[in-house]
Amino acid sequence: MASATARKRTRYAETRGTYGNLAYAEPAVRPLERGGAEVLRPQPKVRTRERAAVRPKVRVREAGQISVFAVVGFLAVGVFAVLLMLSTVQLTRVGDEMISLKSQLSNLQSEEKKLMAQYELAYDLSTIEQKVTSDGSMVKPQSSQIYTLDLSEEDSVVHYSRENGGTETVDSLISSLKSLLDGALSYFR
Numbered sequence: 001m002a003s004a005t006a007r008k009r010t011r012y013a014e015t016r017g018t019y020g021n022l023a024y025a026e027p028a029v030r031p032l033e034r035g036g037a038e039v040l041r042p043q044p045k046v047r048t049r050e051r052a053a054v055r056p057k058v059r060v061r062e063a064g065q066i067s068v069f070a071v072v073g074f075l076a077v078g079v080f081a082v083l084l085m086l087s088t089v090q091l092t093r094v095g096d097e098m099i100s101l102k103s104q105l106s107n108l109q110s111e112e113k114k115l116m117a118q119y120e121l122a123y124d125l126s127t128i129e130q131k132v133t134s135d136g137s138m139v140k141p142q143s144s145q146i147y148t149l150d151l152s153e154e155d156s157v158v159h160y161s162r163e164n165g166g167t168e169t170v171d172s173l174i175s176s177l178k179s180l181l182d183g184a185l186s187y188f189r
Contacts, residue, residue, distance in 0.1 A: 121127070132138040 133140075
């Protein structure tokens with residue numbers, strides 16, 4: 001026993017032990033035995049690990065019922081998509097119609113200018129006078145035919161009533177109101 005305790009002391013008392021991360025470092029030179037031969041340290045046997053091919057367990061969900069809300073949601077999205085396409089088509093059609101109407105408007109405006117020019121030429125007083133005097137139906141007035149009115153006096157109106165007692169004036173007033181109302185209604189239609 002004494003030799004065992006002596007061996008323990010020498011074993012731990014030696015300064016050959018290495019601690020920390022240097023314990024795993026490969027020594028640069030292998031220590032020599034007392035006889036000069038190299039000391040071979042036993043290497044641990046490394047076994048290759050065999051891994052068993054394990055398939056992961058997959059949980060299979062049972063087929064459930066289709067949700068009514070999902071079906072209604074997909075149908076609503078489909079209906080909205082169709083409505084969006086139809087409104088886009090309608091917008092395109094209205095835009096094309098607007099472009100054609102603008103070109104038609106510009107054509108009508110240029111035609112209006114031409115017709116207004118012809119209208120103004122048709123009512124030119126010198127042209128009318130030449131046409132009327134050339135066929136002889138109209139002649140220039142003589143100085144004896146010219147009469148000037150003096151409007152410096154005050155105006156006055158004398159209204160004579162009819163001999164029937166004025167019943168025709170009420171009837172004519174009613175008929176004129178009816179014609180006025182008919183004209184107003186036809187204007188607003």
